[in-house]
Amino acid sequence: MQINADLTQPAIVDSAALDWVASPIAGVERRMLERDGGEIARATSLVRYAPHSAFSAHRHDAGEEFLVLDGVFSDETGDFPRGYYVRNPPGSSHTPASEPGATILVKLRQMPPAETHSLRIDTTKPTLWHSNTDGSSTALLFTAPWEQVDLLRLPAHYTGPAETYTNGAEFFIIEGSLIINDTQHPAATWLRYPAGSTITLTTRRDTLLYRKTGHLMAEAG
Incomplete structure (x- = not known):
């Protein structure tokens, strides 16, 4: 799948106008902003977790970056409410979930191997x-x-x-x-x-x- 995959071209997406698309896990939906690949892809998306939802354990071979826009996102390293900025370096793994529900802006497979440290920042x-x-x-x-x-x-x-x-x-x-x-x-x-x-x-x-x-x-x- 390719969505705004040509990085030499400008891309503008009003994400509120997009439909939420179901992920392979019940209760987790996405609005795809850019994507180059299948289920494992270089991607930028909005991801919405329904209350009491969880995603299966997985590894980020090329890293993950996200900003919590609403609700509370959780994994083994803590609970991250609205305003938290998180970076998980290449090779990291986790089991994400949300008890109250959450929406995040997430970027996948966009980090070089030189990035080796996790980051959690409360931007508020x-x-x-x-x-x-x-x-x-x-x-x-x-x-x-x-x-x-x-x-x-x-x-x-x-x-x-x-x-x-x-x-x-x-x-x-x-x-x-x-x-x-x-x-x-x-x-x-x-x-x-x-x-x-x-x-x-x-x-x-x-x-x-x-x-x-x-x-x-x-x-x-």
């Missing part, structure tokens, strides 16, 4: 956030030679500078809405821009974004 902690001179604030979640991940809060009526992303950029609108290069996108929109893209971010209301940069040049090559 005020000490994680740093104010910028333009009125925005950022929370750095992960940085390495192959990519950087952060959350970005933009105030209402914000217009940033035009920024060229040499090795590409990816966004997910968690709250609010975003105007990129004169086109408005609602909450729950996922956007991917290839290497060399120039992007201007504008808002009409307070907006919270997931942002990943620097990762598309190597993957696209």
Whole structure:
């Protein structure tokens, strides 16, 4: 299966307009944003766990990254409520579940072998956030030679500078809405821009974004 699999092309998906698709496990559904492969695939998805659901134990040979958007996600390492950011490196395994239900933004099979450490960050902690001179604030979640991940809060009526992303950029609108290069996108929109893209971010209301940069040049090559 291929969905937005060409990383040299831009991709924009309003995930709220997609149907939930059943996974092989009852009570776990997905909205597929990008995918290259079958059931084992390089993928970016929204995954929804029904209350009292669990997924079978499995291994992540090329890693897993996710942000909890709603509810509480759990595995052997703990319980992760809304706002938690988690990275499980290549070779890790777990048995995920959710007692109250949960929705996560998850990226699978997108880590290099050089990534070897697990990461759990509560992004709601005020000490994680740093104010910028333009009125925005950022929370750095992960940085390495192959990519950087952060959350970005933009105030209402914000217009940033035009920024060229040499090795590409990816966004997910968690709250609010975003105007990129004169086109408005609602909450729950996922956007991917290839290497060399120039992007201007504008808002009409307070907006919270997931942002990943620097990762598309190597993957696209």
